[in-house]
Amino acid sequence: MRRDIFQAVADPTRRAIIVLIALQAMTPNAIAEHFDTTRQAVSKHLRILTECELVKQEQQGREIYYSLEINKMKEIDKWLEQFRKIWETRFNQLDKVLSTIKKQKK
Amino acid sequence: MRRDIFQAVADPTRRAIIVLIALQAMTPNAIAEHFDTTRQAVSKHLRILTECELVKQEQQGREIYYSLEINKMKEIDKWLEQFRKIWETRFNQLDKVLSTIKKQKK
DNA sequence: TATATTTGCAACCGGTTGGTTTCATAAACA
């Protein structure tokens, strides 16, 4: 069972759930109302999100509130870091080219 | 056929390919040498990456050089933007709490 | 021209995925 954050985020429904609970905790029932699937399917998604620690639960009576572990999202950001370096360099190089053209026009 | 950048990046081999060709273009054969799979499997991954425009090809005789479409990677960054806002806010709030504690100590 | 090299594509296969229906459990409430 491969279960990492990238695989978790690959599913569009799971991405929508993540966005939904990013700002406020919600129960599975409340979450399911936002989608065109059964509550059980949402429950499965929540299990996957919980397994890779993207989501935390808080029991409140018979209700369970799910909310986003925002810090875990930084792992994606961390992986992107290496590419951010590249595209910033590329941008600077483009900048150089543009200023060279500008100089030549003068 | 669901084919978006998040699904493309979900597979660890594809992520490794992306990193590999981020800085220099490579042929499928050269890429395959870095992995414990057949050239055809790599070819399949390259097809998926091409389909969601994460990768571009450049034919050179009978060889095809694949390189990363670095700009496409920004789409992930764009999606992360909304969470970045949240975790920066949380950090600032934590900062406030810390400075409050500091003041109380005084 | 005959042969070797580089590549993509089709067919197949076992495991995974995302969904459903059904059921069990625990808390709230009449």
Add this chain to the structure above:
DNA sequence: TGTTTATGAAACCAACCGGTTGCAAATATA
């Protein structure tokens, strides 16, 4: 206590995924 409500887990299923082998096409080379 019996019923309703909220939830997770199990069993099942069709579709998909990542891998393989085999083959065809195009280019380079003898």
